[in-house]
Amino acid sequence: MITKKWQRKIGRTLLYSALLPITSSAFAEWGSVSGWVNAQTRFYPDTSEYVEEQTYPAAAFELTYSQDLGDSDQFIATLFARGDSVDDERNYLDAREFLWLHHGENFxxxxxxxxxSWGVNEIFKITDLINQKDRAELPFQKKxxxxxxxxxxxxxxxxxELYAMYDVxxxxxxxxxxRxxxxxxIDAxxxxxxxxKTxxxxxxxxxKTRWGDMDISLSHFYGVTRDPYFIFNYDFADPLLIPVYEKVNQTSIxxxxxxxxxxxxxxATYQTGSIEQFESVVGGFEYTQGGLFDSNLDLTWYVEAIWxxxxQxxxxxxxxxxxxxxxxxxNDARxxxxxxxxxxxxxxxEAFGYFFWTNTFGSSWTLNITGQYFLANEPRLDPAEYASEIQAFTDEIEAGTTPIPQQVIDDMLALYEGTTIGKKQFDRVVEEFDRIQIDPTGYSEDVDFDNVPQTLFxxxxxxxxSQKMNLIERDAYIQVDVFYHF
Incomplete structure (x- = not known):
């Protein structure tokens, strides 16, 4: 997950940060160490379209070191590592925190x-974009x-609050x-x-301020988006999607x-840059029923809607x-x-459901059980409806026809026009198809043309x-985590 380039970047940042507390004369006593180790198993009842593996054992640890450096300074380091026995891309090490903190009277x-962490909602967090989400640990909101x-x-x-950040x-x-x-x-x-420009x-x-009983926060972010869009590499021998990160301005409340x-x-957010200008709004409420049915149970409801x-x-x-x-x-002992x-x-x-159960046992153990279920009622795209146009395009590339007939190109572009593809992405498709039309020979080396129609589909x-849930409908799972805390 962390490339050698990023390991070098993180290493330099950690070194420079560490030099600050080391120079303090208060570095006389060792600080505190805490953390946990985790054993995890994720089970998928069904195989997916692309992977037959169903059981994914994994392990992780998180280690936090905290050192007070006098009355006004503190050093905190939190390291996290995950190892997965099936998905090699899920083997990684991350510095969650490596910070020197200095406190003044009012700063x-x-x-x-x-x-x-920015934002106030629990389900749809649209203003929280300083940190990249740790997608390897979803559905948990780790960063x-x-x-x-x-x-x-x-x-x-x-x-x-003012922030200067280095890279994304x-x-x-x-x-x-x-899965x-x-x-x-994805070609990560x-x-x-x-x-x-920066x-x-x-x-x-x-x-952040308070107006009567209302808490109000206004924020602005100028930086590289944390949510890329994708373009195809047009390498039919090794087809991959390439993430594209662009500078954005996002104003939020x-x-x-x-x-x-x-x-x-x-x-609410308003964003310019990246693939297109857009607005997004989330509204909802949180309500807690304490002492449910005259018991010790507390039930908290979260209801939110996003537009x-x-x-596209x-x-x-x-x-x-x-x-x-x-x-x-x-509210029990566990x-x-x-x-x-x-x-x-x-x-x-379409919809998806989820559940999460957690409780402690013993003095140092925690059990978590998580599950997600995906429901797609939208009709799945039928490859037979696209077969003739895709096969004609594939045959022309395989034959090395120069130039490829314009009607074949137009028929392929019409297939994309019927989707919700973004304008920038569609313009990229048009540009690449123009190059293929002029000289298809550069796209046919070491290609298994039996697989090209499936790639294009x-x-x-x-x-x-409309197909986003259809793509993962068979990836419902249940996950069991056991943590030992120290």
């Missing part, structure tokens, strides 16, 4: 590798460490033996970047208002959805909690928003 500075320097301070009753952590994607993936693999070693340096700022026993919440102005596919799973979840806290939820798309006939499926 705090942080330098190193850190974690930042990769982000190299940064930050300053936060109070200006009267208002909190101001590339997203993780499953490997050839992984919950596209039909085509050859990402493309448009870093804008290069590898990104900036963000947040202002989030609100929390207590209405009796109900917490009303909202987030996104994008009609753009690497986002949630755009027109409603989410409902309930968290049941048993700290038992049960979460049940469902997210349904109100534009397409998979590209069409990936380009259509």
């Amino acid at each position: 705090q500075t942080r330098v190193g590798v850190g974690q930042v 990769l460490g982000q190299p940064m320097a930050s300053l936060s301070f109070y200006w009267g009753e208002q909190l101001i 952590r590339p997203a993780w994607y499953p490997g050839e033996d992984g 919950l993936r596209y039909p085509l693999l 070693d050859n990402q493309k970047y448009d870093r804008g 290069g590898k340096t990104d900036f963000a700022a947040k202002w 989030d609100l929390v208002y207590p209405w009796g026993d109900v917490l009303l919440k909202a987030e 996104d102005s994008r009609d 596919i753009d690497g986002t799973l949630f755009d027109h959805d409603i989410g409902i979840a309930g968290r049941l806290a048993l 700290d038992s909690n049960l979460v049940l939820g469902v997210v349904a798309d109100y534009e397409y006939d 998979d590209l069409i499926r990936i380009s259509d928003n």
Whole structure:
């Protein structure tokens, strides 16, 4: 997951951060060490379209070291590692935190590798974009460490946060033996970047205040997006999707208002750059029923809905959805909690459900059980409806026809026009097809042409928003985690 290039970058950041506390005369006593080790098994009842493996044993650990450096300074380091016995791409090491913190009377500075959480919602988090999500640990909301320097301070009753960040952590994607993936693999070693005028340096700022009983936060992020879009490499011998990261400006607001026993919440964003300009809004509420049925049980409801102005596919799973979840806290000696939820798309006939159970046992152990189920009622694209156009295009490439007849090219482009592919992505398809039309011989070396029609059909499926659940419908799973804490 972490390339050698990124290992060098992280190493330099860790070294520079470590030099700060080492120079302190307060480095006289050792700090505290804590962490956990984890054994995990994920089981898929069905095989997928691309992978027959169903059982995925894995292990992980997280180690945190904290050192006080006098009254105003602290050093924190958290390292995480995951090993998967099936998916090699899920073997990685990450510095979650490696920070020097300095506290003043009304301010705090942080330098190193850190974690930042923005937003107020529980299900759809659209304003939280400082850190890259750790997609290898989904559905849990874990994040990769982000190299940064930050300053936060109070200006009267208002909190101001300023951030300077170094580069973007590339997203993780499953490997050839992984599940919950596209039909085509992601080429995570050859990402493309448009870093804008500030290069590898990104900036963000947040202002938080209170207006009556309402908490209000305004923020702006200028940097490389954490959610790339994809382009095809047009290598039919080794077909891969290439992530494209572009500089974006995103302005956001989030609100929390207590209405009796109900917490009303909202987030809204406006983003320019990347694949297209768009707006996104999430609204909902949180409500806790304490002492349910005159017992020790507490039931908290989370209800949220998201609307996104994008009609085209753009690497986002949630755009027109409603989410409902309930968290049941048993308030027992084992700290038992049960979460049940469902997210349904109100534009397409699809949904997914999830559950999460956790409780402790003994003095140092925790058991987690997680499951997800995917429901796709949208009609699956039928390859027979695309076969004649795709086969004609494939035959012309294999024959090396120069130029390929315009009608064959137009027929292929018409197939993409019937999907929700984004304009930038479609323009890329047009440009590449123009090159193929002029000289198809460069696209036919070492190619098994029996596989090309399936590759072209998979590209069409990936380009259509109505198929996003169809692609992973057979990837429902149950996962068991056992943690030992120390």
